[in-house]
Amino acid sequence: MINYIEYGDIFALPDVHCYAHGCNCAGAMGxxxxxxxxxxxxxxxxxYKKLCKDGAFKLGDIFEYRLNDEYVYNLGTQKDWKTKATLDALxxxxxxxxxxxxxxxxxxIAMPKIGAGLGGLVxxxxxxxxxxxxxxxPDIDIIVVENYQQVNGI
Incomplete structure (x- = not known):
């Protein structure tokens, strides 16, 4: 099931410890x-940067990262930071x-409007x-925060 939240911060959602976002395959997160x-x-x-440099992170790939009880899914949606994401890769x-x-x-899993910000998708x-x-x-809730908004001034 997908839940859409108009404004918020994916990192401030209660009881959510897993996140996803679209990445380019060139090693840039700027x-x-x-x-x-x-x-x-x-x-x-x-x-991630090393995977990209080594050519081991390509369109359509995922790079999973775990830190304690938190998971991050880095999704290969863009070739580089100059190009748009593709729906196929997404x-x-x-x-x-x-x-x-x-x-x-x-x-x-919480995520932003993946691929539709800097990724340029509709x-x-x-x-x-x-x-x-x-x-x-159906057993995974996807929470999409459509617009970033700081929580409690943090």
């Missing part, structure tokens, strides 16, 4: 929510993420992809 992920998980960023990576989350007994198209995938994984 803007938008990717920069927040980079700051919150600096070791993840270093691993579709493939979302499916892989949900398959992996099922195996790990993850029941909730949000309605992305919603269709997410909703189609979610039908096959």
């Amino acid at each position: 803007k938008g929510i990717a920069l927040q992920f980079r700051r919150k998980y600096p070791d993840m960023y270093l691993q 579709r493939i990576s979302v499916w892989k993420m949900l398959e992996s989350a099922t195996k790990q007994n993850i029941t909730a 949000w309605e198209d992305v919603k269709y992809v997410l909703e189609a995938a979610a039908l096959h994984f």
Whole structure:
């Protein structure tokens, strides 16, 4: 099931410890929510950057990162930071993420409007992809925060 939240911060949602976001495959996390992920998980960023440099993170791939009880799914949705995300890469990576989350007994994943910010995709198209995938994984709640808003001034 997908829950849409108009304004909020994915990192401030109660009882959610698993996150996802779209990434380029060039090793850059310098803007938008990717920069927040980079700051919150600096070791993840270093691993991601190395994967990209080695050519081991491509469109449609996922890079899973775990820190204690938190999971991050980095989804390969853009070739590089200069190009737009593709719906095919988004579709493939979302499916892989949900398959992996099922195996790990993850029941909730929070994400931004994945691929529709700096990724340049049309949000309605992305919603269709997410909703189609979610039908096959009814035990996982996907929480989409459509617009970032600081919580409690943090």
